[in-house]
Amino acid sequence: MNAERHHDDERLITLAATDDPAIIANDLHLRTCRPCADSLATLRDVTATLSHPDVWSAPLKDTEPHMETVDLLRKKQAEGWVKKLLAAPIEEWEAILNAHPTWKCDAMVEAMVAEVDRNTFAEPQLATELARLAVALSSDSSQEQRFHALREYAYCLYYTGRYPDALVHAEFALSVAQNDVQRARMRLQVALITIDTGDRLAGLRSARAAAAVFEQYLDTERLVSARRTEALALFHLRRHREALSVNESVLSLCGEAARASLIQNIALCHRELGNFDAALELFVEALELAQSHGHSATVAKIRWHLGRTLLLTGKYDDALSTLRGVEQSFNQLSMLQDATLVSIDIAQVLWSMGKSREVGAICRSASNVFASLGMSNSEGALTALAILHDAAICGDLTDQHFVLVRREITTRTRHEHLYFD
Amino acid sequence: MNTAVLEQNTLEAAQTVADPAQLEEDVHGSTGVSVDDIDVGALYLEHRTLLQFVAARKFRVPESEAENLIQDVFLSFLQVSVKVTNVRSWLIAAICNASRHYWRAQGRTESLPDDIGERCDPHSSTIADRLALEMTVHQSINYLSPKCQRTLHLHYFEGRSAADVARELNTTSRYAEKMIHNCLKRVRDVYMHINRVTR
Numbered sequence: 001m002n003a004e005r006h007h008d009d010e011r012l013i014t015l016a017a018t019d020d021p022a023i024i025a026n027d028l029h030l031r032t033c034r035p036c037a038d039s040l041a042t043l044r045d046v047t048a049t050l051s052h053p054d055v056w057s058a059p060l061k062d063t064e065p066h067m068e069t070v071d072l073l074r075k076k077q078a079e080g081w082v083k084k085l086l087a088a089p090i091e092e093w094e095a096i097l098n099a100h101p102t103w104k105c106d107a108m109v110e111a112m113v114a115e116v117d118r119n120t121f122a123e124p125q126l127a128t129e130l131a132r133l134a135v136a137l138s139s140d141s142s143q144e145q146r147f148h149a150l151r152e153y154a155y156c157l158y159y160t161g162r163y164p165d166a167l168v169h170a171e172f173a174l175s176v177a178q179n180d181v182q183r184a185r186m187r188l189q190v191a192l193i194t195i196d197t198g199d200r201l202a203g204l205r206s207a208r209a210a211a212a213v214f215e216q217y218l219d220t221e222r223l224v225s226a227r228r229t230e231a232l233a234l235f236h237l238r239r240h241r242e243a244l245s246v247n248e249s250v251l252s253l254c255g256e257a258a259r260a261s262l263i264q265n266i267a268l269c270h271r272e273l274g275n276f277d278a279a280l281e282l283f284v285e286a287l288e289l290a291q292s293h294g295h296s297a298t299v300a301k302i303r304w305h306l307g308r309t310l311l312l313t314g315k316y317d318d319a320l321s322t323l324r325g326v327e328q329s330f331n332q333l334s335m336l337q338d339a340t341l342v343s344i345d346i347a348q349v350l351w352s353m354g355k356s357r358e359v360g361a362i363c364r365s366a367s368n369v370f371a372s373l374g375m376s377n378s379e380g381a382l383t384a385l386a387i388l389h390d391a392a393i394c395g396d397l398t399d400q401h402f403v404l405v406r407r408e409i410t411t412r413t414r415h416e417h418l419y420f421d
Numbered sequence: 422m423n424t425a426v427l428e429q430n431t432l433e434a435a436q437t438v439a440d441p442a443q444l445e446e447d448v449h450g451s452t453g454v455s456v457d458d459i460d461v462g463a464l465y466l467e468h469r470t471l472l473q474f475v476a477a478r479k480f481r482v483p484e485s486e487a488e489n490l491i492q493d494v495f496l497s498f499l500q501v502s503v504k505v506t507n508v509r510s511w512l513i514a515a516i517c518n519a520s521r522h523y524w525r526a527q528g529r530t531e532s533l534p535d536d537i538g539e540r541c542d543p544h545s546s547t548i549a550d551r552l553a554l555e556m557t558v559h560q561s562i563n564y565l566s567p568k569c570q571r572t573l574h575l576h577y578f579e580g581r582s583a584a585d586v587a588r589e590l591n592t593t594s595r596y597a598e599k600m601i602h603n604c605l606k607r608v609r610d611v612y613m614h615i616n617r618v619t620r
Contacts, residue, residue: 009606045554046561046609050577054478055559062484065469069488070462073495077461080499084457102458 005029007036016043071107078103078111086115090129097133109138109145116152120159121295125334128156135169147176151186158193159297161337167193181222184213188226195233204233224250228262235269244269260289264302271305276313283309300329304342311349320349340369341409347388348402356392363389370409384408453504465495468509472516474556480520490519510549561611569604576601 007015007029015024024030030037049055081103085093097103112134119127131153138149150173157166170193174186188210195203211226227250234243247266254262267282283306290298304326310319323346330339347362367385384405391397469491476487494515498505505511562570568590575581575589587597 010602013602013605042613043605043609046558046612047577047605049554049558050573050608051580052555053578055555055562056574056578057478057559059559059563060470060473060477060484062473062488063470065466066488069492069495070465072492073465073499074460074462076496077456077499081457100457102460105460107462 006033007039012036012040012043015040016047074105074107075111078105078107081108082111082115085112085130086126090126093129093133094136097137104137104140106141106145109134109141109149112137113145113148113152116156120152120156121293121298123333124156124160124297128153128160131156143176143178147173147178147182150176151189154186154189158189158196160335163193163197167197180213181217181219184210184226185222188222188229191229191233195229195236200233200236204230204237207233220253221255224253224255224258224262228258228265231265231269235265235272238272240269240272244273256289257293260286260293260295260302261298263289264298264305267309268305271309271312276309279309280306280313296329297333297335300326300333300335300338303329304338304345307342308345311345311352314352316349316353320346320353323349336369337409340366341406344402344405344409347392348399351392351397351402356395356397359392359397360389363392380408381405453506454508455504456499456501459508461495461499464498464508464512465491468512470560471509471553471556472512474559475513475516475552476520478556478559479552480517480524482520482523486523490516490523493519507549509553513549513552557612557615558608560615561608564611565604565607569600569607572597572600572604573608 015027015030018024024040030040081100085096088096112130116127116131116134119130131149134149135146135153138146141149150169154166154169154173157163157169167190170186170189174183174190177183177186187206191203191206191210194200194206207226207229211223211230214220214223214226227246231243231246234240234246244266247262247269251259251262251266263282263286267279267286270276270282271279283302287299287302287306290302303322307319307322307326310316310322323342327339327342327346330336330342343362343366347359350356350358350362363385367382367389370381370385384407388397388401388405391401472491472494473484473487476482476490477484482490494512497515498512501511562573565573572586572590575586576583581589583598583601584594586601587594590597590600592600
């Protein structure tokens with residue numbers, strides 16, 4: 001036989017059926033022809049398997065893969081990856097993500113965004129960095145995930161006081177929004193930023209428009225957010241009675257997670273209307289709620305309002321101990337601008353207690369922080385702090401000095417409710 | 422989650438106690454797969470049919486329950502902290518454990534097959550290969566005409582001679598032989614096509 005002529009199927013089937021290994025071993029062609037040897041092996045495998053009962057069982061009915069299982073598995077896998085990321089120091093996160101190209105997927109972006117949402121109020125610095133990395137990771141993701149990553153990052157930036165960056169990312173999220181609700185969510189976020197940076201009427205209009213969309217789509221949770229933003233705009237426009245009414249109208253609809261800050265806002269309205277007892281009671285209620293949820297930053301902010309209310313009502317010892325605790329909390333949370341503002345309140349308490357000498361040191365420390373933060377309104381704030389410092393040294397301090405400093409620092413920030421004439 | 426699936430880790434640990442060199446390869450081997458570097462969704466899509474075959478046909482788990490077991494297997498895989506040398510073998514061993522646990526939970530016992538010693542050995546790729554072969558041949562048979570299926574069933578499963586097959590099919594021996602060969606070629610071709618498509 002010509003060794004180069006391949007075996008036909010009939011020959012191979014005959015060889016496959018043979019029980020005598022010597023016949024195959026002596027086949028010259030099989031020794032040198034790999035394709036024929038492989039074909040024979042396949043035939044032998046198939047014929048041997050045809051004798052198993054399992055291959056003759058009924059065909060499986062459920063042959064299509066379950067895509068909900070695929071989604072679930074990817075979600076669980078991504079949650080595990082996020083846990084690994086969080087276990088490492090924050091400065092190593094970016095390198096870890098770069099070292100795992102497989103992690104660049106929709107499921108991972110979604111898991112990171114969920115983690116950001118859980119941590120925004122408890123650990124804002126961690127949440128902001130995680131959100132930033134989620135945005136970077138989402139560059140190849142679906143539009144849906146990219147929207148959520150940008151949305152969360154914009155909110156983190158707003159929450160930590162970085163308004164210009166927050167606005168940029170909120171507008172970017174708006175540009176990739178895919179439906180009315182998503183667009184309304186981003187317009188609401190832009191409203192929050194513009195309220196805090198000065199354009200209250202525009203913020204009020206945007207908040208009311210967003211509320212109308214959420215009401216149309218029966219989205220109760222977001223309707224509450226929109227009404228609260230409307231109330232915030234009214235508060236900053238010093239229409240406190242209207243703000244109180246709007247806030248109270250959504251109290252029964254408000255979910256647990258947001259309830260503490262809503263009660264805080266109602267307390268602020270009462271304070272501005274001169275109802276100090278009601279305000280103090282509500283601040284305490286809000287504080288207990290925030291503590292039960294572990295929202296560290298929210299706890300600090302409520303205690304701050306509480307401290308200022310104690311200052312307003314002349315309870316200086318309580319005000320001082322509360323505000324000192326708040327300053328420490330903000331420093332631990334790396335919310336330096338807020339910590340500096342608290343120090344001004346502490347200075348006012350000390351002055352009220354007749355301890356003007358300590359005010360000068362506080363002014364110098366605050367000036368150093370503002371200089372290092374490089375904020376756009378630093379010059380005005382530094383000048384006001386210098387005036388406050390000199391007045392303290394000379395013994396000429398008045399309430400107006402503190403009002404001036406706060407006004408300079410909080411212009412274009414979200415803290416205008418902190419100054420009062 | 423079906424904790425019995427996690428017995429797979431015990432199974433692997435038991436194996437590695439007996440074979441430290443294998444453990445070394447598993448942990449430090451360059452051919453191992455880490456859950457950090459694979460898409461578990463793609464793994465599910467690749468291996469689901471085989472695992473379903475093992476659970477539903479080898480262990481007779483109802484198909485509706487088999488999907489839950491498969492899910493448990495992959496969720497357990499996500500918890501493996503070491504690199505896995507042979508993912509398919511690992512998954513097959515895990516579905517075997519999960520299937521057995523399923524029946525134990527149903528209060529049933531099964532008589533163990535004669536080859537139990539070599540079944541579901543996570544380090545034996547031959548078992549995985551054999552099961553994959555069975556599954557593919559099972560799939561291939563369903564592409565044949567009823568007549569071809571019957572022909573092959575008579576000859577290869579029932580062990581009937583060509584003459585017996587001819588009597589059953591009411592034809593001549595020569596034609597029956599030809600049928601057997603043609604149907605075998607057909608199932609082989611389908612088998613090879615499925616293998617090419619799934620690789």
